[in-house]
Amino acid sequence: MTYLTRILETKSGEVAELKKQEPERRYREMRGELPAPRDFRSAIASRDGGINLIAEVKKASPSRGVLVEDFRPLDIAARYAELGASAFSVLTDRHYFQGSPDYLKAITQQFSIPVLRKEFIIDESQIYETRLMGADAALLIVAALAPSQLRDYLQLFAELGLHALVEVHDRRELDIAIEQGSTIVGVNNRDLRDFTVDLMTSVNLRRDYPEGVLAVAESGLKRRDDVLLMQQAGFDAALIGEGLLTSEELREFAWG
Numbered sequence: 001m002t003y004l005t006r007i008l009e010t011k012s013g014e015v016a017e018l019k020k021q022e023p024e025r026r027y028r029e030m031r032g033e034l035p036a037p038r039d040f041r042s043a044i045a046s047r048d049g050g051i052n053l054i055a056e057v058k059k060a061s062p063s064r065g066v067l068v069e070d071f072r073p074l075d076i077a078a079r080y081a082e083l084g085a086s087a088f089s090v091l092t093d094r095h096y097f098q099g100s101p102d103y104l105k106a107i108t109q110q111f112s113i114p115v116l117r118k119e120f121i122i123d124e125s126q127i128y129e130t131r132l133m134g135a136d137a138a139l140l141i142v143a144a145l146a147p148s149q150l151r152d153y154l155q156l157f158a159e160l161g162l163h164a165l166v167e168v169h170d171r172r173e174l175d176i177a178i179e180q181g182s183t184i185v186g187v188n189n190r191d192l193r194d195f196t197v198d199l200m201t202s203v204n205l206r207r208d209y210p211e212g213v214l215a216v217a218e219s220g221l222k223r224r225d226d227v228l229l230m231q232q233a234g235f236d237a238a239l240i241g242e243g244l245l246t247s248e249e250l251r252e253f254a255w256g
C-alpha cells in the first residue's frame, strides 16, 4: 500500500463525518455572506520570467515528522509575507500533517494574499467545506481521483469561484490533468511511495505543458539553485514548505 493510499483511506472516514455536517446545504444558505475568493491564479502567474513563491505553512509531514515544535501559523505566515510570497499553502489535514482548518481560517482573515487549501480531496463535500473555510484555491491530486471525477470537481471549483492546483507525478497524469481541463498544474517531485525527491521530475515534465497552463514545481526545493533550476525550466511558481524553515538562501531569494 502506498502512503497516498493510506492517507486516502483515512480521508474516507473523515468525509463520512463531514457529510453529516451538510457542507453543501450550509454553503447554499450562506453563499451571499461569504467574501469573494481572491485570485490565486493571477497571483502565482509568472511575470517577466520571474518565479513566484507559494509558501507552505506546515507543522509536520509523514516524511520528516515534526518540523516546528512551537508552531505559530500566523507568525510563520507573516514571515512568508515579508519574504514576498505570492500565495500561501496551508495544510488542513490533522492526522498526517498536524494541520488544521483553524490555521487556514486565521490566515485568510489576517492577510490579503490568496490561500491554497492543502488537503486530500476525494469528495464534493470537501469542496463546499473549502469555500466555507475561506480558502481561495485547493489541491486536487490526479492519483487520488478518477479522470471523470477530476473534471466534475474542476467544474464545481469554478462554480464556487475557487481555483484548483492539480497535482501530477508523471506524463500520464499530466495528460489526464490537461484532458480534464486543468489550468494550473503542479508537479510533485516527491515520490509518495518511498518519499524520495527528484527535482528532474519537474524539469522533465515542464516541456510537455501546453501553452496557457500555469506550472508549479512542488516539494523538495531547499536551495537557491533548486529554485533557479525551476525558474530556468519555465515554472510560474515554486511551492515550498520545509526549505523555507531551514534554508537562509531561500529566505533571501528575489521572488517574483
Ligand SMILES: O=C(O)c1ccccc1NCC(=O)[C@H](O)[C@H](O)COP(=O)(O)O
Pocket (backbone or CB within 6 Å): 003, 004, 056, 058, 061, 062, 063, 064, 188, 190, 192, 195, 218, 219, 220, 221, 239, 240, 241, 242, 243
Ligand atoms: O511532505 C510529505 O512528506 C508528504 C507525504 C505524503 C503526501 C504528501 C506530502 N507532502 C505534501 C506536499 O505537497 C508538500 O508538503 C509540499 O509540496 C511542500 O514540500 P516541501 O517543500 O518538501 O516541504
